[in-house]
Amino acid sequence: MATDQEGKDDRIARISSAIRVIPDFPKPGIMFQDITTLLLDPKAFKDTIDLFVERYKGKDISVVAGIEARGFIFGPPIALAIGAKFVPMRKPKKLPGEVISEEYSLEYGTDKMEMHVGAVQAGERALVIDDLIATGGTLCAAIRLLERVGVHVVECACVIELADLKGRERLGDKQLFVLVSSL
Template sequence: MQSSVGVCSSSSSNWLFRFSAAAAPLLPSSLTFPISKSSSSSLITLSTPSLISSPLRSTASASAADSSHLTEMASNDAQDPRLPRISSAIRVIPDFPKPGIMFQDITTLLLDTKAFKDTIDLFVERYRDQNISVVAGVEARGFIFGPPIALAIGAKFVPMRKPNKLPGEVISEEYSLEYGTDKMEMHVGAVQAGDRALVIDDLIATGGTLCAAIKLLERVGAQVVECACVIELPELKGREKLTGKPLFVLVKGA
């Protein structure tokens, strides 16, 4: 559980106080009340800094409904200098893999060790206290970001793969593409009922692969806590297809 330090001040001295992040939404910007000191009364004011200004500070106890407004874009947090560095490290390649596509190339982000570390750190900071037991990485670039996050927060990593890639018994979920359909598969027994799962990929576009991953996890009784991506293409409205599941992204695509 995160906590924050505020300042307690009177006309003669200052004190420090500490409270949990979960209490922050219940506190006004300041609290004033009387105290007694050596038979004389005075007023004391407590400054209560906002803990919810950044979506990176939501807590594990928040429900999906209560935290939906907190799980938008990390890029809304203008105070974090890591986000511009991450955004600038992503290369955009026009007309790949076909005309009209503006491809968001994260291979340049991976070459920038500082930006890559910042990316992992932002996710770890968000999820380390949310009791995540499974990080499910969507093929293929979810395999890049998922394992270091899983290791850092003490969760197991489960790959969500295209058909005929996993050697053991699998369950499958079909999803729609722009032209036709595809499937996503997961090993039977990799995820248990009651597991708390984070679904991660590099990018959300139409949302099809994330939806398939959510359905696979829920079919075996796991709770999908959130979906997380480095990049979002908002114009493709993938967020709207996630059946109400929270989505957290770092930056918008160019």
């Protein structure tokens, strides 16, 4: 791993510079963090996966729970690399078969997250992954869903944190690991 003069991993700067910020999308006042440009840069994308794998390899994690939809991009390669299964956490009516669900609050209204019944077992250790944490609502719903069936959530991980929205505070005692913090 290469580091700069301050001892920081130079992969973080590469990842950060590969993320495009689009002002006023999807509505005025929003500074949208677009990871599609990160995905177009094979080195930065690999660096992203590698940093997560380095953190979680050997931590006895058996489940990587990815939040729809961008958690589906990062979760599977991490799960494969650390020898864990990947469990999709989806919006309502997207999973066939029996599901359990968790409702959560949005800025205007509520939404639900669902997971297949039997996808995880009590006592398993999970990592919850998404591309971004803003207010923390979706991560909290994923944690509650997993904990309801007896899974221990080891940590949450996101590529980007919008720190000024204070989503980290909503996670309570759950650890959050992020690569890039944006204000």
